[in-house]
Amino acid sequence: MKTASAAALAAFLFSLLLCLLIMPLLRRLKAGQYILGYVKEHKNKSGTPTMGGLAFVCAAVVVCLVFCGVTKSRVNLTLVITAGFCLVGFADDFLKIYRKDNLGLKPYQKIIFQLAIAAIAAVYCYMNGLTFLNIPFTSLRVDISWGIIPLVLFVFLATVNCVNLTDGLDGLAGGTTVSYLLFFGLLIFSSETDFGIMAFVMCGAVAAFLVFNTNRASVFMGDTGSLALGSFISCVSVFSGNALYIPVIGIMFVVSGISVIVQVIYYKRTRRRIFLMAPVHHHFQMKGYAESKISYAYAAITAAVGMLCLSFA
Secondary structure, three states: HHHHHHHHHHHHHHHHHHHHHHHHHHHHHHOOOOOOOOOOHHHHHOOOEEOOHHHHHHHHHHHHHHOOOOOOHHHHHHHHHHHHHEEEHHHHHHHHHHHOOOOOOHHHHHHHHHHHHHHHHHHHHHHHOOOOEEOOOOOOEEEEEHHHHHHHHHHHHHHHHHHHHOOOOOHHHHHHHHHHHHHHHHHHOOOOOOHHHHHHHHHHHHHHHHHHHOOOOOOOHHHHHHHHHHHHHHHHHHHOOOOHHHHHHOOHHHHHHHHHHHHHHHHHOOOOOOOOOOOOOHHHHHHHOHHHHHHHHHHHHHHHHHHHHHOOO
């Protein structure tokens, strides 16, 4: 645990430094976020530097390589996949800035890129016998054989996009991710030390980013950061056999995704809305709750579920 603590601290400090270096650069490059017109509460955020996720992703990758080594295939593939999704997010953010709108990559383009990278993880799991799943709240472990391929594809698509949807308020995705990775790291540390350390490293790196991302944010992570975080969570969970813990500890990511799906389906059928706005965190915001309270609640609920999982470990 001393090594894990040192790695998390190193990631925090390195990420903090990179944030301080990248923010003035983003401002000079006028890499500001374009805010959707219908989110009236966010009008004063237009122009806030985005793509800040580059800082904590770079910090996490470097620190993971230092503390986990460069000869472990699962570690290296996790970092490569995280970097791959980071690049997809960067392309999306860059197009938004270049076109001066909030569109970026087309939805089908995002899905194609995400599926292509996720397929690498799925095939790797099958070819290397990583087909076991730990069942939450039990000591059961089941082998699903080739079923791991469609499961991994689904896990990546669902997790990446749910984390992306959660990135809608200052500190929301970052705070929820820190809670998730902290308790997930504690949960797997004894059995999967490398992935436990990696979880703590990303936790420390994102915690440093939150210094600048909590309300009122000085920088946004953008899709550059949110897609990378979703893929990182997917990798450490899938490669350690703990994919089923994602919808448990990551319940608030699930809430974000489900609220959008339910809203769209209900509106198409009835032309009415269940929520004032989806994802549901915007509903709470329009109800008058402060961004900081919503972000805290998401992180606190994630932590509470994490503690519940630990109590059964």
